[in-house]
Amino acid sequence: MxxxxxxxxxxxxxxxxxxxxxxxxxxxxxxxxxxxxxxxxxxxxxxxxxxxxxxxxxxxxxxxxxxxxxTNSPDRELIIVTSEGKITISKATIESTALKAIQSVQGIRSPKVEALINPRKEYVSVLVSCSLFGREGLPSIGKDMQAEIKRAVESLLELPVHSVRIHLTDTKTQTKERVV
The missing domain is CATH 1.10.287 (Helix Hairpins)
Known part of the structure; x- marks a missing residue:
């Protein structure tokens, strides 16, 4: 707000x-x-x-x-205070880093990444929602995605990532009606 x-x-x-x-x-x-x-x-x-x-x-x-x-307004950036001053990292930068971390996964469709920033406690949570096409073993793929996102964002920020939530949808199970 x-x-x-x-x-x-x-x-x-x-x-x-x-x-x-x-x-x-x-x-x-x-x-x-x-x-x-x-x-x-x-x-x-x-x-x-x-x-x-x-x-x-x-x-x-x-x-x-x-x-x-x-009420706190949603934060658009993470501010890290150091002895020399402040470092500001935008929410878009964090989200694009997380998106790049999961692009190596085969069959991924329409990924959406949202970073939730808490500047007071200096931690970030990441929420990823995407569809997978033609893949088996979704829980193991999700765990690999979580680990890769966490590694990429933590190396970017040099701060711990609080949580990484993944919402996967298998496109095989989705039915779409086709009009002939």
Whole structure:
């Protein structure tokens, strides 16, 4: 989530909490309220309705406020701090390295690689999704792909790779209807 969206959520949350508080104050006897509001206050349903609406709005806006304050934006780069300064490695570089590591596998079709970066803990997770055509022993192929991706990315970053997840699909088992 970018900074503008976070700021917008925080502002909506603060305004919503203030509005919910003011709405809750209408239930109690506050001086300088208009006469029509005071006649509504005499109704039995008024208290329960206003309190229920206030509680609902407070919960919704509290969720928005917490989301704006505590949500981290997805990181597009890994920042490694050294004694000489910072080193920035882009997410695209990590993904292309992982993609190059699996291109030697025969029969691979439509590989998609996604790197998940946690800059605070300085680790990377890699998710690979692809199809294999005409291959047997998918678990062993997947283990080989995991090992190769992990080796390639760790040698690039000089940091440990947290996990490598592989999602393989065998194209033989997929059926496609053909219209003649």
């Amino acid at each position: 970018n900074s503008f969206n976070r700021l917008l959520l925080v502002l909506i949350g603060v305004v919503g909490l203030i509005s919910a508080g003011l709405l809750a104050l209408t239930v109690y006897d506050v001086p300088n309220l208009s006469n029509w509001l005071q006649t509504w206050q005499q109704q039995e349903w008024f208290y329960y309705t206003v309190l229920a609406i206030s509680a609902f709005l407070a919960v919704v806006f509290l969720i928005l406020l917490c989301t704006g304050l505590f």
